[in-house]
Amino acid sequence: MTELEGWNYIALKTVGSTNDEAKKYCLGFQQKNVIRADKQTAGRGRRGRTWISDLGNLFFSLSFEFDLKNVGALVMTSALSLAQAVEKYSSNIKPQLKWPNDVLLNGKKMSGILLEKGDGNYVIVGIGVNVVSAPENENLLYQATSLRENGIVCTSEEFLGAYLREFNQNLELVENNKQSNLQAEWLNRAYGLGQSIIVRRENEEEKGIFSGIDENMALLLKQDEKIKRILVGDIFFDNGEKNERI
Numbered sequence: 001m002t003e004l005e006g007w008n009y010i011a012l013k014t015v016g017s018t019n020d021e022a023k024k025y026c027l028g029f030q031q032k033n034v035i036r037a038d039k040q041t042a043g044r045g046r047r048g049r050t051w052i053s054d055l056g057n058l059f060f061s062l063s064f065e066f067d068l069k070n071v072g073a074l075v076m077t078s079a080l081s082l083a084q085a086v087e088k089y090s091s092n093i094k095p096q097l098k099w100p101n102d103v104l105l106n107g108k109k110m111s112g113i114l115l116e117k118g119d120g121n122y123v124i125v126g127i128g129v130n131v132v133s134a135p136e137n138e139n140l141l142y143q144a145t146s147l148r149e150n151g152i153v154c155t156s157e158e159f160l161g162a163y164l165r166e167f168n169q170n171l172e173l174v175e176n177n178k179q180s181n182l183q184a185e186w187l188n189r190a191y192g193l194g195q196s197i198i199v200r201r202e203n204e205e206e207k208g209i210f211s212g213i214d215e216n217m218a219l220l221l222k223q224d225e226k227i228k229r230i231l232v233g234d235i236f237f238d239n240g241e242k243n244e245r246i
């Protein structure tokens with residue numbers, strides 16, 4: 001175990017899922033652990049999807065104590081920190097944040113975030129970043145891209161360091177009840193604000209105008225001049241002919 005940006009750092013070769021490895025590190029008091037693997041054989045995505053884990057890309061999970069009543073702030077922090085880390089590498093690239101927790105480069109998904117509960121007060125934040133390559137699979141829900149495709153050349157470990165620097169600062173804001181700053185930063189990078197969207201859940205969908213997020217990361221959907229708060233779902237853009245897949 002070594003140290004990386006104030007976190008206990010555990011680097012592994014091949015694992016099933018770094019989220020499962022991170023669950024083994026929900027120990028002790030106020031430990032902050034980051035577990036990275038070169039390869040995952042059973043990477044998990046949101047809502048039961050598989051996360052394709054090609055060699056050279058970044059797969060890591062954070063395990064630390066966090067009050068889950070603030071889970072919205074944690075989602076906001078996790079995704080915003082990814083965008084800010086990308087911005088540190090290049091001022092030309094403008095990452096966009098797609099609700100609830102995707103980061104897009106030129107409209108394509110560069111990363112994924114999976115939050116799970118650990119033992120006790122621990123939370124697991126599992127993140128996959130396409131550093132060197134974007135998985136090619138026609139069944140993907142969204143088109144994918146990589147940092148390299150966008151001109152950013154770095155190793156997965158270097159990007160992890162850049163991420164943790166942003167995450168540490170943002171988490172401090174949350175812990176000091178200053179998450180309105182984060183909400184503004186998130187909205188500055190929001191993808192599709194003011195557009196007509198479809199929000200899909202298991203067996204239902206709703207249409208409306210994407211009108212922002214609240215401080216808890218709920219999506220604000222405008223329907224007939226009323227605002228509805230949506231807590232879970234995937235969003236698609238309603239372009240009249242077909243649903244744009246991004």
Ligand code: BTN
Nearest residue numbers: 017043044045046112113126128
């Ligand atoms: C998504 O569906 O967009 C979320 C993908 C999360 C993938 C990461 S990779 C590291 C960690 N380990 C996992 O099994 N999943 C997360």
